[in-house]
Amino acid sequence: MLSVAGILLVIARPDTHLITNEIDRRAAPPKPVVATADEYLGIVRAVVAASEFRGLPPPPPEPGSELREEPKREVLLLDRSVALCQKIESKTHCSLPLRLSSASFEVRDYVPLKWLQELELANAAVAIVPNPRSAGIRYVPSGEVAALASDWEGFYADYPRTTGILRMSVPVFLDTTRSRALIYVEHRCGGFCGAGTLHLLHLEPEGWKQVGRLWMSMS
Structure with missing residues (x-):
């Protein structure tokens, strides 16, 4: 009987150890673990592959004109x-916890506040986003379109057949194994078009997978 109990204890111990580590980590002060350039690239590619950024629908065809397949955008x-943070009068102000504070309890259980704090700390300054070189994505300098963000008519005049602007945060890891990551993605496509989303990813043998x-509101 003792030998059986000993076997059960050995089998159950790893799971208990992982749970204890996770509880201790959430109780500790937030300390972000930031992705390397190669890890960042893999995470960006996984998010792009799992997402569809449709944007505003194209205008309807002219009356009497022939229906055509919508061109790829x-x-x-x-x-x-x-x-995700900005300095105001020498103090750093972050926005994600404020967005989460008005969310449901289910949302807060899904993304612990500490994870968001670590994501914010890792994104207190702007960084270079790697080019995923993926289909449907055009990689552009921020300065090229920054002035058009408030002029969507001008934006679509300069960039027809596009579905808006995509911005990503620097991802952070959620454990010491660097196998779980969290990243914030912001898609803007018009005055009332767009969404901010948090993406949770896991490192599989074949690569990162969302x-x-x-969904989270944008400020």
């Missing part, structure tokens, strides 16, 4: 990351 990925996505 692409989204513009900016080469600079989105900063395993969850959570």
Whole structure:
């Protein structure tokens, strides 16, 4: 009987150890673990592959004209990351916890506040976003389109057949194995068109895979 109990204890111990480590980590002060350039590139590619950025629908055809298949459009990925914090009067102000505070309890259970704090700390400044070189994505300098963000008519005149602007944060890891990551993605396509989303990813043998996505409002 003792030998059986000993076997059960050995089998159950790793899971208990992982749970204890996770509880301790969430209780500790936030300390972000930031992705390397290669890890960042793999995460960006996984998010792009799992997402569809449709944007505004194209205008309807003229009356009496022949119906044609909608041409393929692409989204513009900016080469600079989105900063989630900003300094105001020498103090750093972050926005994601404020967005989460008005969300449901289910949302707060899905993304612990500490994970968001670590994501914010890692994105207090702008960084270079790697070019995923993926179909449907056009990689552009941020300065090229920054002035058009408030003039969507001018934006679509300069960039027809696109679905808006895509900005990404720097991802952070959620454990010491660097196998789970969190990244914030912002898609803007018009005055009332767009969404901010949190993406949870897991490192599989074949590469990064998106395993969850959570919609969040944009400021």
